[in-house]
Amino acid sequence: MKAAPEAQRRLLDLQAIDTALAQLTHRRKTLPELAEIDAVAREISALEDERVRAQVAVDDLDRDISRYEKDIEQVRIRKERDQQRLNSGGALKEIEGLEHELATLNRRQSELEDAELELMEQRETAAAALADVQERLSAATGRRTEAERRRDETLGELTKEQEFKTGARVPLAADLPADLVTLYEKIRTETGMGAALVYAGRCGACRIELYGADLARVKAAPADDVVRCEECRRIMVRTSESGL
Template identity: 40%
Template structure:
């Protein structure tokens, strides 16, 4: 059986308390509400990234479509202008001049149709550019929110880490005088029992299980030398006996 002085066993309780505090600080660090908010904002930013990419593609397509529509209109205008100049010069036969006049009228109708197409594309482009601007503004706002939440998270982390450093230093000072074999048993049980390896026995109740120790087991513990480790049958944790154990 492993032995340890009653003082070392009580010191082990102090180590357990400090380890529990460190576990609590780690839990606090990993469960800050800001972390969930950052994850939520990241998801929203990712959705906006996709929406912005789609919107930019649509805007680019419409700008190319508008450029083509403008070129089509300009081509008809240029042809009509050349025909107007030829008609104004009066050169050519009457039949040729009549054909020019007819083509000018046809080009005017064609220009009107193309200008309607151009206007429709311009309206669609304006709508998509407005939507893209709104998406971009929303994206920037989310980034600003994320930066604010991240700053709050970092400040909380700094506070928690500073406290954890103090507790870890105290823990190192507390565990240093303990025998290596006792510390090894403690660490093994902590890994096996969810971080809780040692507890007090008070007034016949195991703080490891929260239950009263059965009379037969309690009598066996009473008969066990003080420097011999005893364990809670229910939880498997080391039981430390103090003045109020029984």
């Protein structure tokens, strides 16, 4: 393939833009914020599971405490009723029975209140654990929001830079010979780089030094020949810096 030396040199400008675009694409995929967001997301998921367990523990204790309160209230109602009957007087046997039942109810109330107090202490501990995990969850959510903000800000900057580079690439590629650009694009698609400068006798793509028959081939090629590296197959652009 033939192409004017100037066109080949401008191919390096096209490669520089494509390299910059590839680097920008890589940066988009490897932003530190992305890893941070993933890590915080896992932390939030674990904290949410912990929060659910803590909430269930509080809810279970609230339910048990409520049940004890109902039982205590029933005992109080029975005590009031028995006390009223006792105050009304009656047969000795009946009075003795009421007094015995009141003593039993007093013991039952005391047991229930002790059990309720123990549950209330457990609930205080459980509520503190719930508040702690909620605080940590809130902090993690805040860190994720901040990381997302920084990610979006950086992505916005990268997008602008990509648009600028793409805008510069279009007229440059359009101004080069179509067959040269086609070959360049084919090589770039296959290897990630389509063209490189020969510098100090080395291929600028694979960094292999030219020697022997390969060096003689490149030296002997007319200036408008499009030469390719025998090792990496990229287009080798020759300039005064090539050392040939």
